[in-house]
Amino acid sequence: MRPAHVLRLPAGLTLRGSARSVLVVALLLAACALLCAVTVLTGTYKITTEGALGVLAGDGTRLDRFIVLGQRLPRVAAALLVGAALGLSGALFQSLSRNPLGSPDIVGFTTGSATGALVALLVGVGGLSVQAGALLGGLGTAAVVHLFTLVRGAGGNRLVLTGIAVGAMLASVNDFLLTRADLEAAENAKTWLHGSLNAISWPQVVPLGFCLLLLVPPALATARPLRLMEMGGDVAAGLGVPVGRVRMSVLLLGVGLTGAAIAAAGPIGFLALAAPQLARRLTRTPGIAPVAALAMGATLLTGADLLAQRLLAPFQIPVGLVTGVLGGAYLLWLLATDGRRRRTG
Known part of the structure; x- marks a missing residue:
């Protein structure tokens, strides 16, 4: 490899130096703030801006405090955290697989987390909690997929195809669990499988925030080695990247983020698929932009929940029904733009 090429790598791989990326993240955060304000201030029960600010300051009527602090704020916080977790996990997996379809809901990790949560909900093995079940299910699925891809490495189409196969089998397991449960439990589990923030409260939000506090910093720290690995494992190893260790770390971090999000809100489809790609197109970075993907995921889910x-x-x-419709529209748009690009190219 020529020295000149090596010297050009940092300039092309550093997200921090891109003014456009910073601007996009700032605009997404502003959109998040606006959506949060609309969600808190509007609805069946009307509350003024002054009334909401009074509640946050410790004043306000008992009903105002119940609506703002007990219902709307935890839902807004959950939408932000779950969206951020899914957007970031999608960015990690897409960068690792070097494939825009390499998101946790496509490669089976979301389905695996749902399987673990369903086992906790419907079977109740050893008093297993839904949160622990979702995490263990995701980790188990990741271990199976990683074993099948171990020979040639967890990259490219091999990871995606293996994950799709494992996810299809686990989806059948989920259906079997529903058929064996009693009617009331099956109905509750089926509703949970759609992905919902309707009944979420602070006891679900606080553990999710703690998980993200632990997982997001190391996940963002993997951005630079992942960027190098997008050029190929051999090239990254030649540049000093511990490819195997980074690959395993990304798998664990991505599964942890996915499991934490699913434990709080259920499996919400397409968000982890679309957020990193939309962020990449807005920032125009050569690879996946994890910070922008995180902000895009939070914005998309906050907006989708407002529509819901x-x-x-x-x-x-x-x-989850809203994100499913939006995700289908996104895939159609992606296919249309890809076909147009190929014809013009």
Whole structure:
């Protein structure tokens, strides 16, 4: 490899130096703040800006405090945290696999986490909690996929195809668990499988925030070695990247983020698939931008949950149904733009 090429690598691989990336993240955070304000201030029960600020300052009526602090704020916080976790995990897996389809809901990790949570919900093995079940299910799925891809490495189409196969088998396991449960438990589990923030409260939000506090910093720290690994494992190893260790760390961090999000809100589809790609197109970076993907995931889920609350008000639909519709539209758009690019190229 020529020295000149090596010297150009840091300039092309550093996210921090991109003014456009910083601007995109700032705009996404501003959009998040606006969506959060609209979610808190609007709804069946009307509350003014002054009333909401008074509640946050410790004043306000008992009903205002219940609506703002007990219902709307935990839901907004959950949407931000779950969206950020899914956006970041999607960025990790897509960068690791070097494939835009390499998101946890496509490669089976989301389905595996759902399997573990369903076992906890419907079978109740050893008093296993839903959170622990989701995490163990995701880790078990990741271990199986990693074993199948160990010979040639967990990259490229091999990871995606193996994950799709394992996910299809686990989806059948999930259906079997539903058929063996009693009617009431099966209905509750089926509702949970759609992905919803309707009944979320602070006891679910606080553990999720703690998990993200532990997982997000090391996940962001893997951005630079992952960027190098996008050029190929041999090239990255030649540049001093411990490829095997980084690969395993990314798998564990991505599964941890996915499991934490699913434990709080259920499996929410397409968000981890779309957020990193939309962030990449906005920032125009040569690879996946994890910070922008995190902010994009939070923005998308906050907006989708606002639609889920308002579209059929006063009835509320699971946010997973909204992200499913938006994700399908995104895939159609992606196919259309890809076909147009190939024709013009």
